[in-house]
Amino acid sequence: MAATETLTAERILEATEEVLRRYGPAKATVVDVARALGVSHGSVYRHFRTKAALREAVTERWLERNVTELRPYAEGPGPAAERLTGWLEHLFALKRQKAGGDPELMATFQVLIGENSAVVDRHVEHLVAQIAAVLADGVRDGVFAAGDHGVTATARAVFDATDRFHDPAHAADWAAPGIEDDFRAVVSLVTRGLRA
Template sequence: MAATETLTAERILEATEEVLRRYGPAKATVVDVARVLGVSHGSVYRHFRTKAALREAVTERWLERTIVALGPYVEAGGPADERLTGWLTALFALKRKKAGGDPELMATFQVLIGENSAVVDRHEEHLVEQIARILEDGHREDLFAAPERDFATTARAVFDATDRFHNPAHAADWSAPDVEDAFTAVVSLVQRALRA
């Protein structure tokens, strides 16, 4: 890091991600992060009080990318049923890309989500809120039936029904030859269940 460049939390998180990718979660240290940045480890601790806080922030940052990437399906125009299929398809594609494109980072991510279950719970709530907004739009468009209880509960059911296609615990299955057919069948079933 250049001496004139300001040390920011975002810059620290970028460096931490690089260190985690290089060394893995068991061996990565705050000193390694500081070394990449060309600062003392005390400078890193001024932004993140503990190693655990730094790891939590990295996890949150990774998960936030998914929320942002899926946002257009929530905000966009067009029929809600198509937006829901697009949202589910995009989520599956994002997770598959992370699992297949950067296996070291995915393995690191698995460790970090185990350490930061509250961060993961908040992330899932954001995802469920996105689904709920699409379902509400679909109800207003007379595409989806009124929920038995409320949109949040129905959205959670949709999220849970598609768990096999976004939960990293199932990542090993995502390269199976029939996974696309299985995904399409589940999405089709969900869409039929939601119909008005």
């Protein structure tokens, strides 16, 4: 790191991601992160008080990218059924891209996600809220039915019903022949079930 560059939490998180990719979660240390940045480990600890806090923050940052990528479907214009299908397609594509494009980092984050269940719970809540926003628009427009349990519970059911296509526990299946057909069949079933 050049002496004139300011050490920010974002720069630390970027460096941490690279260190985790290189060494994995078992071997990566705060000292490795500091070395990658050209600073003392104390400088890193000024931003993140513990190694656990740093790992939690990098996990949250990684998961937040999905929420950001999916936001246009949740908040954008257009028919709710198309937005819901687009949201599900995009989530599946994002997860496949992460699993296939950067398997080392995906494996690392699987460990970190296991350590940070509260971060994962918040992430899932954000995703379910995005689905709920689309469903609420669909209910308002008379396209979707609210269901007996309300929009949020229905959104959670949609998330759970499509689990095979976004839960990394199923990542090995995502390159299987016919997975696209399976995905389309599930999405079609879900959207038909939501119709008013």
